[in-house]
Amino acid sequence: MTEPGKVLATFSVNGEPHEVAFAPHKTLLEVLREELNLTGTKHGCELGECGACTVQVDGTPVLSCLLLAVDAVGKQVRTVEGLARGPELDELQHTFADLGAAQCGYCTPGILMAADALLRDNQRPSRDEIKQCLAGNLCRCTGYLKIFEAVELAAARRRGEDAQPSKESIHGAR
């Protein structure tokens, strides 16, 4: 039996069904973090301003703080926890970790989910396309440059290229 004032719904999150009871005014962000304990998805404002809570719903990046959880019922929700394939990290995760595109790591899950959606639509995004795609995700640590480089490197690797970071991006200019 459902508690009074709550709805009972089944979500597909990272390919697995989850049955959750929650108050109907709860956002997807709240249900993911507080009911499903998927705390990889972060919050920075809960007003749709920072992008930290970005997840994918049916493959499209959305701000989970602005989406009512009831509106995600019946859809495929994907969070940062669903990015790796079993024990193997996704290319984006590898390049973000290796290049230092994640410093404090707080904005990282949201940026990864936005970038992953971009790379599925566009295998060879330009620097400008990456900037446009991530313009709604604030990062206070990196200055974004390592993030751009990590997305470009991951894109190349997803295309099957044996790409390596440039010397300049790691050691600086001479």
Next chain:
Amino acid sequence: MVLDDPTSRPAPAGKARTDAPWRHDARPDELKHIGKPIRKVDARSKVSGLTKFADDLVLPRMLHMKLLRSTMAHAEIVHIDTRRAAALPGVKGILTGKDMPIPFGILPVSQDEHALCPDRVRFVGDPVVAIAATEEEIAWEACRLVEVEYRELRTIGGIHEAAANPEPRLHDYGVRGNIHRLENLEFGDLQDGFARAEHVREDTFFFEGNTHLPMEQHATLAHFDKDGKLCVWSSTQTPHYLHKALARVLHPLPAHHIRVIACPNGGGFGGKSDPFNHEIAAAKMSMLTGRPVKIALTREEVFWCHRGRHPVLMRSKVGVTRTGRITALDFQSYLDGGAYGSYGTASTFYTGALQTVTYAVENYHFRGARFFTNKAPCGPKRGHGTPQPRFALEVQLDKIACDLGLDPAQMRLDNLAPRDSLTANFLRIGSMGLGACIEKVVAGSGWKERRGKLGRQPNGRYRGLGLACSSYLSGAGLPIYWNGMPHSGVQLKLDRSGLVTAFCGSTDIGQGSDSVLGWIIGEVLGIDPLGIRVVTGDTDLTPVDLGSYSSRVTVMTGNAAMQAAERARDLVADGVAQKLGVPASRLVFADARVFDSEDPKRGMTWQEAVCAAEARLGTIGTVGSYAPPPAAAKFRGGGVGPSPSYSYSAAVVEVEVDAETGVYTVPKVWMAHDIGRALNAAVAMGQIEGSVYMGLGEAMMEEMAYRDRSHKGQRIFVHKIPSLLEYKSPTTLEMPAVVTYVVEDPDRNGPFGAKEVGQGPLLPMMPAVANAVFDAVGVRVDEIPVSFEKVFAALQAKQDGKEPRYGPATDASGVPEVDFGDSLKIKTPWQGGDGTAWNEPKREKKAAK
């Protein structure tokens, strides 16, 4: 066994084993891990969403706490009625100021905060009541049911107002009226310095306050268990200082019953380095209710916490020779401190301390005043007190170069402070790579060919280049409270599995301090840094490190880690030497093996080596500690500024300005930073690029502005823009291309020669942007941020034939009238000074409490 010889007090690292291959001037090819782009020890957790930040933690039966905050800028609390809130189902605990009467504050000299205001509120956002409930929403609802009756007091809104209105006083301590601090220090002979000057300039500048804006909102979870132990998990940069504040306010709870665990910080930038009211209130609430209590601040509340960049009004008078050599500098700064002391005493000194570290200033006079105002308290933000004077000085030097027809880059090169020297204010400079930094950015940007010549572009806009430099400390030379103990401690535990565990109180705020431990220990022991277990920021488990502030961690934690690792190496060498029958001095530690340098096949794996040592010596553990070298300055106030070493940065910024509207963009930045030695090139790059970004935000748009209006006879004085959308910060679209130069001038006080990198490269951005705007369109904006409307106003002034400038009044009215009293007079090293002030009255013996 734990090795700690009490007779050998923490020695400056320079003294340690100069024969070791990892001395500061080791060649890169002698180093296996140092300098390599190894990923950070926690990188994969962070990209997998597995890193647990404070708000990700949940405990059974956990309550949610909310704070009712003041809606008044300045008022006495007449009455608080919590009865309706207490009656709300789900409410489990209510606290008011009388429950935590002991004041606290980060500095011993300004214990002026309360976890909840007992009788008076001093800014909109000051916390008054704390309520814990079973659900977050119930706690909010309960806050709405509390009735607070206030008696309004006159609001002090800014620097001029505070100077003109000694009453009502915000605090009953400080210098007088609403002046919190006054400093007046004179080094050398100013009169002679200005007499020898062939050109003197006097300018006024203003730097508006701005805030850290970490992506993670502050959060705290507190649990007072049934054994009488309190555990506090928090997003803090300074677990040790939080521990001290908790012990103070929660008296008589013994300090050793309190455990603080610093969670990974989702960005700090200085904004999580004060002990906060919500942290203490959550702990008290857990003690009251017997249940775990969590508070996660909203974004708006993060703006109330603030402790960000002080608004500073500055007046600077500089004398130079015809060739641009500085003969005297007279600098005044006026800080808008907000409602509480915070780090403000240090901030005030920092607005005067580092002017002498970039350029040789022969005679120097500094006056600083900090005021209390009814705004969110200001404190340390990346660069702490030094970006404001750096902006003023670097713009002023640019003006002087223009006045004299000199190249601003060459003029700076001609003025460089010498390496291995004492400055006029007794700061000890070691390695000094600013000259190399300037040369890099000058060459990279085509400065000599392009400056002043870019002019109008085909798109109708105007391009220009601006240059500026800076320096920053690698950690404060003195701790926040007087004591003779180390600033950083590291313990190592060596396990039969071959595992090395490093315990250290340092706190990773994203800068990579956990990884620094791994790299250094891995290098010394010849093992893989990623295989080392790092346990940090837990006051129950880890030896004290003072925290992640003042760019201190790489140098201080690094040196402590190096000492602990060297001692572990000696123990392991002893065990291996005995087992192999080889002298310990012949052993090499590399590639997770320990072997005879004369017969490399003769050796054993690292794990076997640890076992050999344990068999011989018993359980293997070592400690290392570090305290900075003693300061040369002995005058009152000389404690702020000394550091084991100073980093240097130079930047060239290119702007493109629309002369019709004042709108401009920054297409490209060249930034060179002297880091001493990059322990990890890629991570150092990240710090430099992040500094460029944050400096760009400060230069162009970020401001902690207040709305000052009257409504029904009441002064409305609130933060104008407490949201991530309205507080403008650069997005991906504003971020320019950056050419980064990592300049390495190893310093003998740093581990492997390393100096700081997290803060220094932010500083030259703001003046370089202002100077570039001038190069492009010939107008000066002597105020930060250099926002579009200010550029437009200056362009209008130029068009109207007025002074092509925007900024505070250049005459005496630009700064408030303040009686600084007599200066402390200090002879410079070249006058034969010994670091004391010759006219200093005898100090009262009350400092060391």
